[in-house]
Amino acid sequence: MKHFFNYLLVAVALLFASTIQAQTGINTSFESPEYNVGTVNNQNSWKVTTGTALVSATADYVRTGTQGLNIFSSTTAVQTDHIPYATTGSGLGGDVYIDFYIKFKSLPSQTFSISAYDLASGSRSFMMDFQTTGKIKLYDGSSGWATQPAYTANTWTRITIKIDNAGAKCQYAIDGVVQNNLFAFREVKNAATTFKYNYTHFSMSAGTSDVAIDDMYIGSTAVSGIAFQESSTNRTITVTQPANGTITLDPVKTIYTMGDVVTASITVPDHYLFSAWTGSLSGTANPNLFTVTANMTIGATVIVDPNNPPASSTITINQPSAGGTISISPVQTTYYNGTTITATFTTASGYAFNGWTGSLSGTINPQSFVLNSNTSIGATTSIISINPHVITVTTAANFKTALTAMNPGDTILVMDGTYNIGGTKVTRGGTVLNPIVIKSKNLFGAQITGASYFNTSYQSYVTYEGFAFKVDPVSTIFKMEGCDHVRITRNWFRMNASSDTTQTSKWITIGELWDNEVCTSHHNRIDHNLFDGKHDQGAWMIIDGSHGIVPAISQHDRIDHNIFQNNTPRVTNEKETIRVGVSDLSHKDAFTVVENNLFMDCDGDPEIVSVKSNCDTIRNNTFRRCLGTISLRQGNNSVVEGNFVFAEGKTAIYGGSTIGCGGVRVYGLNHKIYNNYFEGLTGYKWDAACTLTNGDVTNTSTSLSSHFLPENIVFAFNTLVNNKSNIEIGFDNNASYGKAPINCILANNIVVANENPLVKYYSSTSLAGVSFSNNIMYSSGTSTLGLTGTTDAQIKTLDPLLVHSDCRAYGQNSNYKIPLSLYKLTAASPAINASTGDYSYVNYDFENQPAIGIRDIGADEFDAVDAIANGPVSELQAGPTAPETYVFEVYTNSTAVPTIIDNEIKAYPNPFTGKTIITLPTAASGLLSYSLYNSMGQLMEHKTLNPKNCENKIEINTYSKGILVCILESTTKKYLIKLISK
Numbered sequence: 001m002k003h004f005f006n007y008l009l010v011a012v013a014l015l016f017a018s019t020i021q022a023q024t025g026i027n028t029s030f031e032s033p034e035y036n037v038g039t040v041n042n043q044n045s046w047k048v049t050t051g052t053a054l055v056s057a058t059a060d061y062v063r064t065g066t067q068g069l070n071i072f073s074s075t076t077a078v079q080t081d082h083i084p085y086a087t088t089g090s091g092l093g094g095d096v097y098i099d100f101y102i103k104f105k106s107l108p109s110q111t112f113s114i115s116a117y118d119l120a121s122g123s124r125s126f127m128m129d130f131q132t133t134g135k136i137k138l139y140d141g142s143s144g145w146a147t148q149p150a151y152t153a154n155t156w157t158r159i160t161i162k163i164d165n166a167g168a169k170c171q172y173a174i175d176g177v178v179q180n181n182l183f184a185f186r187e188v189k190n191a192a193t194t195f196k197y198n199y200t201h202f203s204m205s206a207g208t209s210d211v212a213i214d215d216m217y218i219g220s221t222a223v224s225g226i227a228f229q230e231s232s233t234n235r236t237i238t239v240t241q242p243a244n245g246t247i248t249l250d251p252v253k254t255i256y257t258m259g260d261v262v263t264a265s266i267t268v269p270d271h272y273l274f275s276a277w278t279g280s281l282s283g284t285a286n287p288n289l290f291t292v293t294a295n296m297t298i299g300a301t302v303i304v305d306p307n308n309p310p311a312s313s314t315i316t317i318n319q320p321s322a323g324g325t326i327s328i329s330p331v332q333t334t335y336y337n338g339t340t341i342t343a344t345f346t347t348a349s350g351y352a353f354n355g356w357t358g359s360l361s362g363t364i365n366p367q368s369f370v371l372n373s374n375t376s377i378g379a380t381t382s383i384i385s386i387n388p389h390v391i392t393v394t395t396a397a398n399f400k401t402a403l404t405a406m407n408p409g410d411t412i413l414v415m416d417g418t419y420n421i422g423g424t425k426v427t428r429g430g431t432v433l434n435p436i437v438i439k440s441k442n443l444f445g446a447q448i449t450g451a452s453y454f455n456t457s458y459q460s461y462v463t464y465e466g467f468a469f470k471v472d473p474v475s476t477i478f479k480m481e482g483c484d485h486v487r488i489t490r491n492w493f494r495m496n497a498s499s500d501t502t503q504t505s506k507w508i509t510i511g512e513l514w515d516n517e518v519c520t521s522h523h524n525r526i527d528h529n530l531f532d533g534k535h536d537q538g539a540w541m542i543i544d545g546s547h548g549i550v551p552a553i554s555q556h557d558r559i560d561h562n563i564f565q566n567n568t569p570r571v572t573n574e575k576e577t578i579r580v581g582v583s584d585l586s587h588k589d590a591f592t593v594v595e596n597n598l599f600m601d602c603d604g605d606p607e608i609v610s611v612k613s614n615c616d617t618i619r620n621n622t623f624r625r626c627l628g629t630i631s632l633r634q635g636n637n638s639v640v641e642g643n644f645v646f647a648e649g650k651t652a653i654y655g656g657s658t659i660g661c662g663g664v665r666v667y668g669l670n671h672k673i674y675n676n677y678f679e680g681l682t683g684y685k686w687d688a689a690c691t692l693t694n695g696d697v698t699n700t701s702t703s704l705s706s707h708f709l710p711e712n713i714v715f716a717f718n719t720l721v722n723n724k725s726n727i728e729i730g731f732d733n734n735a736s737y738g739k740a741p742i743n744c745i746l747a748n749n750i751v752v753a754n755e756n757p758l759v760k761y762y763s764s765t766s767l768a769g770v771s772f773s774n775n776i777m778y779s780s781g782t783s784t785l786g787l788t789g790t791t792d793a794q795i796k797t798l799d800p801l802l803v804h805s806d807c808r809a810y811g812q813n814s815n816y817k818i819p820l821s822l823y824k825l826t827a828a829s830p831a832i833n834a835s836t837g838d839y840s841y842v843n844y845d846f847e848n849q850p851a852i853g854i855r856d857i858g859a860d861e862f863d864a865v866d867a868i869a870n871g872p873v874s875e876l877q878a879g880p881t882a883p884e885t886y887v888f889e890v891y892t893n894s895t896a897v898p899t900i901i902d903n904e905i906k907a908y909p910n911p912f913t914g915k916t917i918i919t920l921p922t923a924a925s926g927l928l929s930y931s932l933y934n935s936m937g938q939l940m941e942h943k944t945l946n947p948k949n950c951e952n953k954i955e956i957n958t959y960s961k962g963i964l965v966c967i968l969e970s971t972t973k974k975y976l977i978k979l980i981s982k
Helices: 002-022 396-405 764-768
Strands: 024-028 046-050 052-056 068-073 078-082 095-104 112-118 123-130 136-140 157-164 169-174 199-204 209-219 237-239 246-250 261-267 272-279 288-291 296-304 315-318 324-329 340-347 351-358 367-370 375-383 390-393 411-414 417-419 423-426 436-440 446-450 453-457 460-465 468-471 478-481 484-489 492-495 508-511 525-527 530-534 541-543 558-560 563-567 578-581 593-595 598-602 607-612 617-619 622-624 629-634 639-641 644-646 651-654 657-660 664-666 672-674 677-679 690-692 714-716 719-721 727-729 744-747 750-753 759-761 770-773 775-779 802-809 812-825 906-908 915-919 928-933 939-945 953-957 962-969 974-981
Touching: 046 052, 068 078, 112 157, 123 157, 123 169, 199 209, 237 246, 246 296, 261 296, 315 324, 315 351, 324 375, 340 351, 340 375, 390 396, 396 411, 396 423, 598 607, 677 812, 759 764, 764 770, 906 974, 953 962
Parallel strands: 237 296, 315 375, 390 411, 411 436, 417 446, 423 453, 436 460, 446 468, 453 478, 460 484, 468 492, 478 508, 484 525, 492 530, 508 541, 525 558, 530 563, 541 578, 558 593, 563 598, 578 607, 593 617, 598 622, 607 629, 617 639, 622 644, 629 664, 639 672, 644 677, 664 690, 672 714, 677 719, 690 727, 714 744, 719 750, 727 759, 744 770, 750 775
Antiparallel strands: 024 209, 046 078, 052 068, 068 209, 078 199, 095 157, 095 209, 112 123, 112 199, 123 136, 157 169, 246 261, 261 288, 272 296, 324 340, 340 367, 351 375, 651 657, 802 812, 906 915, 915 953, 928 939, 928 962, 962 974
16 A cells, blocks of 8 residues: 555656646756757757757857857758647647747848747747848737837847737737737637647748847746736736827836726927827826726827917928939928938949038938928939949859849859759849849749749849749749839749648739838839749739838839739639739829730739729730739729730639639729720629729728729720620629719720620619710620610711731731731721710820821721731740830731631640651641741741642751741641740
8 A cells, every 4th residue: 555655646746747847848048968069950849940050159149158049041041940849739828928038140131030839720829020120020910010129130139928828919028128019819720719839930031140049938937027917907008109298107007907097197398289188098188187997098189389389490302413312201391490300311223322411411321310490401422433244153152142242234144053042132233324234144044943032122223134933932032122223024933832822922022111201112124024823822913112101102113025824723812913002002103014915814813903003004915814804993094005805715613603804994083994905705793894883982082992983984995896794884792882983984995796785784873974975886696785775976886897807907918917816997897987086195006006087996997008016915025035026917928828827737845845846737738838937036947848748747956945936838828836945
């Protein structure tokens, strides 16, 4: 019995010890013998996945004792985890405390993140980002907290965190100072309601970091000396100080208890008056006695004393003629004396800031001063004068070094090979007279691989050319901040698919540092690239800006001659191929031009091109088999012109419903949609060829996310042929959009279809906001007009006599061919010289042929004389191998060969490398003329063949890369096939 009792005591002791052990995940200063110097991987529950993490005895990494933890990387991503509870059933519940010291020897080149995870649900409790700016971004749910505490390079910073697993909240203390907020968990997954702490995650996507960690504790015991909120009755009071005045509280506490009685007082300087309390308090009582019943915010309105105002002064800014721009904060017309002003000079790449002039002096930048008199501010700059060099790159290390050392006029020539450069921030740039070129020596010869991306920051006059990007999933490939005249051209972009369904990427963003007060981004160009396969979430390309107190958008950017193909799978939102703007920038003038691009199978989002800004132009693009629309979603005064949209029979099932390919969907004010061609579209409701739904707010609304009703919209000189739904007006989204269109007009359009109503409207109220003027609409088959009581002045129900033609004009000058047949006017068409109304901006047609006399109705001008300068875009006009300019018609000597057939001859393989074989059609008879052209239109090979003599196969051997065109011509037919040589 005694032995059994002893065993029982031992068992209880072991159980008790185990219970105590489970309450502490880690409590260490990384000393020996607990930790050995060297990699921390597999020591005491540490796991190093990427980058390097060492237990170090070097003094720089030690706060106390003789050892500390060093996490670092020079080029690659970082992932180091401490996983004390590696199974989903284990972990710390309830309140968990984390306390450690961290030091960055120098600020990281990319954001360094620390977060904690619950294995059972995959949720994250807290997340904090140590940013390159020396600020710490704390997350309140999925959003960053507006207040960003600072940290300093080469200085130990104490981080203390309380995780409240029961309430799904966190609290932070930085160097012992509790941040005045209760933070929601960073991410709650799988609808979880219960949580445990399992492990801590240290990570950086790529780049350079050198981080020390020491004196680390994680457990259930509260950290001594840190006054976290420990009771459900505890509350916080946040004081927002006015610009002119000081609010004080009595008593002063970090955490208050419900029921505490507090006095708020405000004092204001001479020339100002206290007006009223704001936030959780109201009224004008001063002092204000109140009882704490909740978390509170307290502010005050202070106004100028009208009987005794302070003196005021003005600030005159004298911008330098070149080299950068001066900005001041705050931005006002006049300032009261005593106001603190901050002047900032943003230096253009290729220039040096030499100093302030006028009322300021010295070289401190930014420079703050107190205004007491009229002030002028200027600056002097100088061009960085260095002889241009050609820098040859053969390794990733060479490449990164060259990017940090390049100067105006330099060319970085990257030789064939693979380059995993990680996350690379590039800040050096050129000038208008001495631009920088960064290019692959041979097209696609230099391949950018791995988790590589470029963060181009305040660059000017730099070109990135000819690379093949085949990268692992990253959040962005080019993140452009405050750049101007940066060009990304003739590259091939691909991103490997990720098994992570939450993976999100935006391949190119053009904008500014997120919270800047000004946006210095403008005149960038993305052209002649191939974007091949978008498989994760996120928009493919974005025009963005700054989101500070006064948001601003990048201006005058151009996206042209690119190929976008295979944006899939479909999601409900946030997977646009191109998005111009965003909701909080939607009333800003962007002046973006999207032109001459080819979109194929871009199905990821209902909005293929989404416009969320003012004054943009979407023109001369071709859309093939794209499930969605060009969407003027927010903003005003944009133009959609000269686009060609084809469905080619494509539909899909999404969300249990059939979706199809659409045309243009419009919201907002003063848009013009003209000279567009829509053929065989399969969409309806949201995706008709012309979609004017109702809105949910009027255009006087200050909303930044609503659907503004269509107003003053012009839809004119368009051709719509055989679409499932041509014009839809007033869809109200199940009665949630109650605002009908106002003063919209459909004029001088041609609409032809053989099924369904040509015009569908959902209410007479919505129809009343749309007028019709001088349209030709022709129904055949089971189609109807869809309207009653119209006049000839509104709609002429005539056959426009269209014909499928690849000529400038049908039956006229057929020596000149276009690459793709379109429904065009014939000589007898009633549309010729028949338009009415004042549309002086439509003095040419969808092929950029000028109007002859009175402009014809529809998108086509009957013109057999003038050259065609626009047409459906193919691989010959867009993508990395297309020439800078391309004529959209081909001359042939034989008017007796009217047909181009591209499906009767085959090439295998295609695409090919080096060699392919073309098999001739068995029906071919007589002699055949064979010609092979490169993408520049240059003849590479020509010969005559006789299929009867068994010359039925052509072997092509070439090292020429890109798009090739093979033309075979007999006396009766012409055969054309496109080849891709890799």
